[in-house]
Amino acid sequence: MEIKLNFFGAARNVTGSCHYLEANGVRLLVDCGLYQEREFKPRNWADFPVPANTIDAVLLTHAHLDHCGRLPKLVKEGFRGTVYATAATAEIANIIMLDAAHIQEEDVKNKKRRHEKQGKKSPFPYEPLYTMEDAEKVNALFQKVKYRTKVPIGQGVTAEFREAGHVFGSSSIRVEIEKDGETRSVLFSGDVGRWDLPIMRDPDPFEQADYVLVESTYGDRIHEQVASIPGELERIINETHQAGGNVVIPSFALERTQELLFHLNNLLNEDRIPHLLAFVDSPMAVKITEVFKKHPELFDDETMEQVRSGDAPCSFPGLTMSQTVDQSKSINHIKGTAIIIAGSGMCTGGRIKHHLKNNIGRPESTILFVGYQSNGTLGRIILDGAETVRIFGEEHEVKARVERISGFSAHADQNELYQWLSALKPPPRKVFVVHGEESAAAAFGQFISGKTGWTCVVPEYGHETVLD
Ligand SMILES: [Zn+2]
Structure with missing residues (x-):
């Protein structure tokens, strides 16, 4: 042989x-x-x-x-x-x-x-x-x-x-x-x-x-033991809702976005967060979430149980999966708190940059990181506490709260x-x-x-x- x-x-x-x-x-x-x-x-x-x-x-x-x-x-x-x-x-x-x-x-x-x-x-x-x-x-x-x-x-x-x-x-x-x-x-x-x-x-x-x-x-x-992800999400969303700003979450299109939707759906079911408008503003994440829905045979027992009881794991009332540029732009006009999940995960491109531009100067908004940010990326610069950042060639003061949940891997x-x-x-x-x-x-x-x-x-x- x-x-x-x-x-x-x-x-x-x-x-x-x-x-x-x-x-x-x-x-x-x-x-x-x-x-x-x-x-x-x-x-x-x-x-x-x-x-x-x-x-x-x-x-x-x-x-x-x-x-x-x-x-x-x-x-x-x-x-x-x-x-x-x-x-x-x-x-x-x-x-x-x-x-x-x-x-x-x-x-x-x-x-x-x-x-x-x-x-x-x-x-x-x-x-x-x-x-x-x-x-x-x-x-x-x-x-x-x-x-x-x-x-x-x-x-x-x-x-x-x-x-x-x-x-x-x-x-x-x-x-x-x-x-x-x-x-x-x-x-x-x-x-x-x-x-x-x-x-x-x-x-x-x-x-x-x-x-x-x-x-x-x-x-x-060894992955560190962290505070519970749902507990952290609950705290950050409620605090931002009270402040009257948006929760902006840069996220990878595969897995992390769907995990976030899963947690948000559970928090809503348990009445731990208010019913807010939420958006997945990434055409790629929207398409990938469709693949998840097409293959329930890959779900674990817990998620399967949820599906059987009539609750889809990656969707909930108030969630918009936004595909078009017009849908994306309309998010800017929302008054009150919205949860905005967009790519790219490290803020190097994609629609997240528009949402950062609109929210990073607002003390009432929160930028929430849920994934690894590699050196030199805009995400890392914000996470490291820069006072100003450059987005689309313009300087913006960082006034929004910057939070991170590190338990995702x-x-x-x-x-x-x-x-x-x-x-x-x-x-x-x-x-x-x-x-x-x-x-x-x-x-x-x-x-x-x-x-x-x-x-x-x-x-x-x-x-x-x-x-x-
Ligand atoms: Zn991999």
């Missing part, structure tokens, strides 16, 4: 997930994600290390851009194989890839315009990484798979997807290879979620694998990752620690080998290894 494995992304860094596996003459990728760390972005432009037209299949763990965002480029380079994913992952990935393509096309146009104005000329062609047309083409290649069902890929290679509990539709995937009566399995964790997250079911770990690739985003950390921490790995009996032959900053991956590898005695390695980018 000879299985070739190579690490084309998320090796000693977090984004650009892409693992290559070759066995029995079948060539496949697990994920084909975009690099988002500035220092690694040039890799997005490089040709794939293996010619795209020789790859037979892509197994997609979930719809985050750092896992699916290079698929349109793979297709542009000649990939015509099948992309296997759960239905929800395929549908959400399609929305996310189209949005990414649109942003890239716009960025190129703006850059060209700016350069012309400045009399500059770029040494590079003014071209997006891929277009919306390229992104559309991926859609036709999806084959939707069910959890806990063996999917034949060909030549004795099969794949099984199981719930990863990270975002809606997310999976861990075990690839099994059969040859001459022997079987080997390689398990790809994807991004591992957490137990007891709202709406979604818990991670469903595998009990056996010969080789494992495990993520390590928070492999060196879709990633397992060190203990939860260990819990996920602990389901494996007997011990795997080798564990490859991926999808984490170098220090986090190394710390997690040491932690796991200390706990279990298993062999753990942190592979380098482009490192080819042969499994026997």
Whole structure:
């Protein structure tokens, strides 16, 4: 038995997930994600290390851009194989890839315009990484798979997807290879979620694998115990309502927005907040929420129970899912308190900037952060307590209250990752620690080998290894 494995992304860094596996003459990728760390972005432009037209299949763990965002480029380079994913992952990935393509096309146009104005000329062609047309083409290649069902890929290679509990539709995937009566399995964790997250079911770990690739985003950390999320939301909304301002929440379109709607619906049902107008002002979040509604089979028991009693988890009276620019603009004219959820999650673009412009100078309004804000983003600048911020080229004094609820996370921490790995009996032959900053991956590898005695390695980018 000879299985070739190579690490084309998320090796000693977090984004650009892409693992290559070759066995029995079948060539496949697990994920084909975009690099988002500035220092690694040039890799997005490089040709794939293996010619795209020789790859037979892509197994997609979930719809985050750092896992699916290079698929349109793979297709542009000649990939015509099948992309296997759960239905929800395929549908959400399609929305996310189209949005990414649109942003890239716009960025190129703006850059060209700016350069012309400045009399500059770029040494590079003014071209997006891929277009919306390229992104559309991926859609036709999806084959939707069910959890806990063996999917034949060909030549004795099969794949099984199981719930990863990270975002809606997310999976861990075990690839099994059969040859001459022997079987080997390689398990790809994807991004591992957490137990007891709202709406979604818990991670469903595998009990056996010969080789494992495990993520390590928070492999060196334990999530802090925080005050309850509903309790914090209740306090902030009631205080802002009394002050007479708006609650403006920058949010990611996938998962965080739906979690917020879930909590708001419960708070309303329990009469803990007043019946206010609420808006999801993000066309992408609106579309993704529709995918949630289409797949109640993915809900956990608690949410299912709610649905059976006639209460939809992502909607409530007074909520507007605003798609058009006119709907978005009309939010400005509301008197009294409104809850406004908009993207982008770190305030780097999107409609949130309009709502910040209209609210950041009002002491009665609250800007509420519910997600990670990376260095240098407008979100981080506000969160760090800047007195003035620049929005659309104009300085604004920060007079609004700035609040943060830090208990949201879709990633397992060190203990939860260990819990996920602990389901494996007997011990795997080798564990490859991926999808984490170098220090986090190394710390997690040491932690796991200390706990279990298993062999753990942190592979380098482009490192080819042969499994026997
Ligand atoms: Zn993810």
